[in-house]
Amino acid sequence: MSDVSQNSAANLAETGEVTLSAPCKVNLTLDIFPPRPDGYHDLDSVVAKFDYPADIVKVSVRPGPSRILLLCKDKSLPRDERNLAVRAAQIYREAFPMSSENTLYIRLEKRLPQQAGLGGGSSDAAAVLRAMQTLFGAASEDKLREVAAGIGSDVPLFLVDGMVRMQGRGEQVTPLSGELPQQPVLHGILVKPDVGVPTPAAYAALDSLAGRQPGEATARMREVLHQGTGVEEIAEAMGNDFEPVILPRYPEIAAAHRAVREAGALRALLCGSGASVFGLARDREHARELARQLAGKFPFVKIATSSE
Numbered sequence: 001m002s003d004v005s006q007n008s009a010a011n012l013a014e015t016g017e018v019t020l021s022a023p024c025k026v027n028l029t030l031d032i033f034p035p036r037p038d039g040y041h042d043l044d045s046v047v048a049k050f051d052y053p054a055d056i057v058k059v060s061v062r063p064g065p066s067r068i069l070l071l072c073k074d075k076s077l078p079r080d081e082r083n084l085a086v087r088a089a090q091i092y093r094e095a096f097p098m099s100s101e102n103t104l105y106i107r108l109e110k111r112l113p114q115q116a117g118l119g120g121g122s123s124d125a126a127a128v129l130r131a132m133q134t135l136f137g138a139a140s141e142d143k144l145r146e147v148a149a150g151i152g153s154d155v156p157l158f159l160v161d162g163m164v165r166m167q168g169r170g171e172q173v174t175p176l177s178g179e180l181p182q183q184p185v186l187h188g189i190l191v192k193p194d195v196g197v198p199t200p201a202a203y204a205a206l207d208s209l210a211g212r213q214p215g216e217a218t219a220r221m222r223e224v225l226h227q228g229t230g231v232e233e234i235a236e237a238m239g240n241d242f243e244p245v246i247l248p249r250y251p252e253i254a255a256a257h258r259a260v261r262e263a264g265a266l267r268a269l270l271c272g273s274g275a276s277v278f279g280l281a282r283d284r285e286h287a288r289e290l291a292r293q294l295a296g297k298f299p300f301v302k303i304a305t306s307s308e
């Protein structure tokens with residue numbers, strides 16, 4: 001985790017506030033299986049977390065009426081339980097009732113775009129859960145993961161540091177750090193055009209394709225990572241089942257995908273169900289070069305550096 005989260009204990013002692021960095025994620029692979037009877041889809045995915053760009057989440061608690069207040073400069077964000085950060089605090093409180101009345105303040109510095117496929121809302125929720133654990137320490141790790149899965153499919157992966165394999169509908173998360181010779185640090189670029197993709201619509205579009213076969217990118221990627229080979233091999237192994245349905249439906253995203261390729265990224269890949277595109281770079285300097293070329297062409301262009 002980043003310095004911000006490592007400092008959270010010291011932070012709490014000094015200010016009564018827990019400050020956490022909420023990283024974004026990129027599904028380096030995303031194999032999606034046919035819909036289950038409950039409507040969800042089983043997935044197989046290798047997910048990298050990126051410490052930058054990230055949201056900042058600050059949580060503090062004071063004696064007072066039992067309520068949760070979300071403070072955020074971005075007025076487009078809902079302040080009630082439609083916001084996953086608020087939902088996380090609510091569910092934690094329900095699962096682990098507090099002995100005394102208190103007011104919880106969540107301050108959100110929003111830097112990750114919404115409906116971008118970067119897991120920003122899910123990461124905020126996971127950060128709130130971690131903060132609640134620091135403040136109240138009520139949950140076991142297993143229970144915390146169960147609570148996380150109840151908030152959203154992408155929340156549990158943010159409770160585990162580093163690169164992970166995600167299965168089931170998202171609730172089965174295996175850290176890859178222990179099994180890899182070394183976890184690669186990835187550099188790249190994130191670009192988001194001025195559109196958002198609602199996740200349920202993306203899954204529905206996928207299901208409308210007759211005879212579609214799930215991809216097999218995750219098995220290839222795991223092999224490449226286990227061999228500890230270079231970033232070019234990682235680029236080749238990347239794959240996202242959403243690309244063939246989302247790119248033709250959203251010309252703005254297809255344009256971003258093309259622009260990232262033409263700028264010279266080793267590989268352009270749709271992030272989750274969109275609307276962002278990730279461009280993998282050879283190294284930090286290459287990522288800077290991509291950013292220089294793409295700056296100003298899209299509303300969101302950021303260099304991304306993966307967590308160690």
Ligand code: C5P
Nearest residue numbers: 039040041152153154169170199200203
């Ligand atoms: O779990 P979450 O609320 O994030 O999921 C949002 C929607 O995305 C679900 O209602 C479902 O339509 C779709 N989804 C899915 N399979 C998954 C994850 C999400 O079909 N594994």
